[in-house]
Amino acid sequence: MKCSDYIANFFAEKEIDFSYIFTGGAIAHIIDSFYRYHKSSNTGFLKPICVLHEQAGSMAMDAYTRVTGKPGVMLVTSGPGATNLLTGIACSWYDSIPGIYITGQVRTWEIAKGKQRQLGFQETNIVDMAKPVTKYAKLIKNAKDIPNELEKAYKISVSGRPGPVLLDIPMDVQWSNIDLNKVRRKKQVKKSKKLKNQITKKQLYEISLLIENSKKPLILAGAGISNSNSEVEFEKFVNFLNAPVVTSFGGKTSIGNDHDNYCGLIGTMGLKPSNELINDCDLLIVVGSRLSWRQLRSNPKQFAKKAKIIHIDIDKNELNKKIKTKYRYDVDVKNFLTFFLDCNKKSFSNFSAWTKGSKQKYLNYKLYNANDILDKKKVNPYYFFKKLSDNMNDEDILVPDAGQNVMWAMQQSLIKKNQKIITSWGHSPMGYSLPAAMGVAAIENKKSRTICTIGDGGFQVNIQELQTIKYYNLNIKVFILNNQSYGAIKDFIRGNLDGRNFAVDKKDGYEPPDLLSISKSYGFKVENISINEDLEKIKKILNYNGTVICNVDLGEETFVKLDPA
Numbered sequence: 155m156k157c158s159d160y161i162a163n164f165f166a167e168k169e170i171d172f173s174y175i176f177t178g179g180a181i182a183h184i185i186d187s188f189y190r191y192h193k194s195s196n197t198g199f200l201k202p203i204c205v206l207h208e209q210a211g212s213m214a215m216d217a218y219t220r221v222t223g224k225p226g227v228m229l230v231t232s233g234p235g236a237t238n239l240l241t242g243i244a245c246s247w248y249d250s251i252p253g254i255y256i257t258g259q260v261r262t263w264e265i266a267k268g269k270q271r272q273l274g275f276q277e278t279n280i281v282d283m284a285k286p287v288t289k290y291a292k293l294i295k296n297a298k299d300i301p302n303e304l305e306k307a308y309k310i311s312v313s314g315r316p317g318p319v320l321l322d323i324p325m326d327v328q329w330s331n332i333d334l335n336k337v338r339r340k341k342q343v344k345k346s347k348k349l350k351n352q353i354t355k356k357q358l359y360e361i362s363l364l365i366e367n368s369k370k371p372l373i374l375a376g377a378g379i380s381n382s383n384s385e386v387e388f389e390k391f392v393n394f395l396n397a398p399v400v401t402s403f404g405g406k407t408s409i410g411n412d413h414d415n416y417c418g419l420i421g422t423m424g425l426k427p428s429n430e431l432i433n434d435c436d437l438l439i440v441v442g443s444r445l446s447w448r449q450l451r452s453n454p455k456q457f458a459k460k461a462k463i464i465h466i467d468i469d470k471n472e473l474n475k476k477i478k479t480k481y482r483y484d485v486d487v488k489n490f491l492t493f494f495l496d497c498n499k500k501s502f503s504n505f506s507a508w509t510k511g512s513k514q515k516y517l518n519y520k521l522y523n524a525n526d527i528l529d530k531k532k533v534n535p536y537y538f539f540k541k542l543s544d545n546m547n548d549e550d551i552l553v554p555d556a557g558q559n560v561m562w563a564m565q566q567s568l569i570k571k572n573q574k575i576i577t578s579w580g581h582s583p584m585g586y587s588l589p590a591a592m593g594v595a596a597i598e599n600k601k602s603r604t605i606c607t608i609g610d611g612g613f614q615v616n617i618q619e620l621q622t623i624k625y626y627n628l629n630i631k632v633f634i635l636n637n638q639s640y641g642a643i644k645d646f647i648r649g650n651l652d653g654r655n656f657a658v659d660k661k662d663g664y665e666p667p668d669l670l671s672i673s674k675s676y677g678f679k680v681e682n683i684s685i686n687e688d689l690e691k692i693k694k695i696l697n698y699n700g701t702v703i704c705n706v707d708l709g710e711e712t713f714v715k716l717d718p719a
């Protein structure tokens with residue numbers, strides 16, 4: 155069997171739905187095999203999504219996996235095709251999102267040796283570049299190694315803390331033949347009695363005792379809950395303890411924001427009452443969060459000073475680093491929640507008074523004053539996200555971009571049960587949300603609507619994918635939050651460089667074009683929202699059957715409201 159055909163068949167056996175593709179000579183044989191498999195098979199697997207930039211493809215695949223939990227495969231050529239992947243791969247690496255990236259490479263005899271920088275055309279050592287942001291990266295020089303390397307890479311990607319992997323395959327390996335009679339996939343090592351990342355009874359007893367002896371426990375939900383598809387188990391856990399819940403950015407959709415115990419978002423960009431709960435609790439139960447620097451508000455010594463901390467995260471490399479605690483467990487979130495509920499049938503102390511008081515403080519807090527909104531000549535971004543949130547249906551998916559965009563979305567949106575909000579939490583590149591929304595919208599048999607919010611700056615980073623959206627007839631509602639500037643950087647300069655702006659607005663280096671005219675040239679329906687009263691258009695836009703590009707005029711001076719603490 156031709157090696158490239160074997161690769162296609164392997165991923166079809168793994169029931170990979172989509173292959174994300176940017177063509178090139180060094181990957182042509184594998185693309186051909188994937189295409190022929192999809193056309194000749196009735197399985198529907200390996201459906202091609204051809205993008206217009208490798209970065210956009212990697213982001214689309216990343217977002218698809220965030221929603222479905224299933225990894226995708228991306229195929230790109232050598233050299234610039236491979237290096238263009240790195241930003242998207244990093245998005246998956248930092249947020250523990252599985253995915254398989256296959257890069258073409260020059261023929262094995264054209265690979266430079268020693269200190270020679272390049273021999274073959276478009277030759278690049280992508281493996282060493284990708285290693286810091288992948289779980290596994292390997293150059294495969296012999297076709298006989300393909301079966302075991304594919305199996306190994308796939309297993310590494312989806313196991314433990316999931317993440318991206320990269321296989322670099324030279325052209326002559328792709329067109330080589332594999333003798334199926336000689337293929338012997340390595341046998342899987344038998345699982346030991348104690349499985350990795352499993353909670354023990356002793357650890358469960360220790361955790362239960364800490365909860366029983368606390369008066370003011372607080373649960374901090376992280377992205378690990380959604381990554382492990384544990385939202386159902388987590389809600390049962392919250393209901394069982396009846397303790398208040400705060401979340402990180404990535405943990406916001408771990409529980410419906412209308413739940414009785416939900417008390418908001420913590421961290422530098424979080425809410426004042428939510429951060430105060432961190433200070434007031436006597437026991438903090440961290441579930442599926444690495445406790446990033448922004449969650450700690452850059453001051454770990456002041457974080458949960460009065461509390462004992464239970465830290466549950468699958469990545470042992472993130473435990474006991476920024477926050478020291480003896481109660482740390484590198485276990486799978488779903489495993490912990492399942493076994494905790496199985497082993498604890500008896501209720502703990504009654505925390506209802508503490509929980510109700512915490513909830514009331516959260517409900518009393520307002521990010522904006524309604525009277526201020528009526529005086530605005532432009533659109534208030536907080537009011538925009540309130541109206542957008544009010545008009546979202548069950549199971550809708552919101553994909554905000556980086557900078558002020560994601561901060562407003564996280565602070566103001568009320569994400570209800572079964573809705574999702576996804577973005578690149580750790581890496582957070584401008585331009586992520588347009589191709590990410592494309593990856594979400596391509597999911598077949600999806601009841602939800604895909605909503606993209608993005609700044610005027612971010613929109614231009616991957617604007618070429620408007621043609622991909624048009625070609626595949628995808629249905630995305632795109633709201634361009636237009637402040638004619640790089641607002642987050644402008645805000646930073648205002649507070650740190652005495653307002654010495656450069657390269658952030660039209661006065662000094664940045665001026666966006668007419669984005670609606672560009673969008674219209676692709677054949678999309680366009681809308682404009684210029685004042686708060688126009689936000690009533692949101693409902694009609696969301697219900698339109700097809701892609702809509704809507705400009706939301708925020709004015710040139712925009713801010714993110716921060717907790718003064």
